[in-house]
Amino acid sequence: MVRVDDSSDLGEWEFVGRRGTDPVRLVPGGVIAATPAAKELAERSGGELRFDFLDDRAVLRMLRLRHRDEVAMFNAGLRIGAPLAIVGFGAAVYGGGVVQYWASATARIAYASVATAVVLILLAGYVRTAAAHWGDPVRQNLRARARRYRELAHLARREGADVPAHYPHYGPYPFAARFHPEADEAETTDGEGLS
Numbered sequence: 001m002v003r004v005d006d007s008s009d010l011g012e013w014e015f016v017g018r019r020g021t022d023p024v025r026l027v028p029g030g031v032i033a034a035t036p037a038a039k040e041l042a043e044r045s046g047g048e049l050r051f052d053f054l055d056d057r058a059v060l061r062m063l064r065l066r067h068r069d070e071v072a073m074f075n076a077g078l079r080i081g082a083p084l085a086i087v088g089f090g091a092a093v094y095g096g097g098v099v100q101y102w103a104s105a106t107a108r109i110a111y112a113s114v115a116t117a118v119v120l121i122l123l124a125g126y127v128r129t130a131a132a133h134w135g136d137p138v139r140q141n142l143r144a145r146a147r148r149y150r151e152l153a154h155l156a157r158r159e160g161a162d163v164p165a166h167y168p169h170y171g172p173y174p175f176a177a178r179f180h181p182e183a184d185e186a187e188t189t190d191g192e193g194l195s
Helices: 029-033 036-049 056-097 105-135 137-158
Strands: 014-016 023-025
Touching (some): 056 105, 056 137, 105 137
């Protein structure tokens, strides 16, 4: 079951298509299903991904969860990526500008060892966090469904349906290549992300 906390300022049929953008109104499933090719792809995809792409409420929940997933990935990357960049840059600049002039080779080696260890620890934390977000089967399922919905919307638009350009305003989801049928459904647990 998918639960979404609707305590935000979104309207009944609105979702945020990309982090930091204005709300977007959901294109009804009937508009997408009006084109035979999109309807056929929606029905076939529904079986593959265990999702009804023509159910407006289910699609709206999925798109809202996808937005929360994107925000959680960005925040996790920023929490570790920013310190990694600052510490790595600072260590390199300090090493290049000051440490090279130290008289003792032992002190230079000790500095390089400590700076490398700190950078590697931060890098390992960044990789671990990225793998947890990108590799989570529940999150991958959500991204796979959002990716397929995007393909459906674009197909319907090419076939003449009244779908705005670039709707639903997400990218192509390069980390959503696999669908995991054994994984649970996504639920929101807090303001940060999914479980």
